[in-house]
Amino acid sequence: MKQERARRTYESILDAAAEEFLLLGYAQATLSGVVARTGMTKGALYGHFSSKEALAATLVEQGAAVWSQVLAETESSRLGPVEKLQALTVGLTNRIETDVRVRAALRLASELRDSIGEGDQLLRDIGWFLTSSARRAQATEELSALHSPTAVSHLLMAVVFGYQHLAAACRDRAALSDIEELWEVLAYALRGSVV
Numbered sequence: 401m402k403q404e405r406a407r408r409t410y411e412s413i414l415d416a417a418a419e420e421f422l423l424l425g426y427a428q429a430t431l432s433g434v435v436a437r438t439g440m441t442k443g444a445l446y447g448h449f450s451s452k453e454a455l456a457a458t459l460v461e462q463g464a465a466v467w468s469q470v471l472a473e474t475e476s477s478r479l480g481p482v483e484k485l486q487a488l489t490v491g492l493t494n495r496i497e498t499d500v501r502v503r504a505a506l507r508l509a510s511e512l513r514d515s516i517g518e519g520d521q522l523l524r525d526i527g528w529f530l531t532s533s534a535r536r537a538q539a540t541e542e543l544s545a546l547h548s549p550t551a552v553s554h555l556l557m558a559v560v561f562g563y564q565h566l567a568a569a570c571r572d573r574a575a576l577s578d579i580e581e582l583w584e585v586l587a588y589a590l591r592g593s594v595v
Contacts, residue, residue: 410448412438417455418504426456426511456508463505464522466495481537486583489556493579496564503564530556543590
């Protein structure tokens with residue numbers, strides 16, 4: 401019973417911290433703001449996290465775990481390189497849209513790249529996978545070689561990370577179908593004269 405209550409408190413703190421970091425960014429977010437969002441005492445928060453940095457690091461670690469899960473699902477499939485790019489782009493975008501902690505983790509990773517250990521690695525891992533997948537797709541001539549794999553990777557990262565802001569402004573639309581349609585537009589443009 402006590403362990404379950406501690407787990408719920410921990411989860412509530414992480415959700416509140418994610419909302420605080422998303423709304424204000426790392427620099428402006430405060431532990432008092434997190435406490436206010438939970439309705440708990442500062443003691444409850446400090447019982448789980450000793451600092452704002454510890455909260456941010458935990459959220460980034462959780463974001464890295466989600467990334468690893470999405471990547472494992474994509475890599476274990478028998479999809480071709482372009483289909484893997486699509487699965488990853490749509491899958492990660494969907495997780496960003498539906499999970500406040502993932503959104504916060506990616507914002508924190510971007511804002512604190514050099515000060516939170518996993519932040520820089522998370523962004524590098526995403527970029528590396530997209531670049532290597534684009535390279536494989538070009539090698540099999542599924543994508544045009546007109547643009548560098550790095551440029552393709554940067555475009556897809558801009559779509560994935562930027563989509564959350566677009567989706568937030570257009571909440572009345574179905575985000576997953578939107579990103580799937582957006583992927584089709586991108587894939588058509590990236591294929592160029594190929595296929």
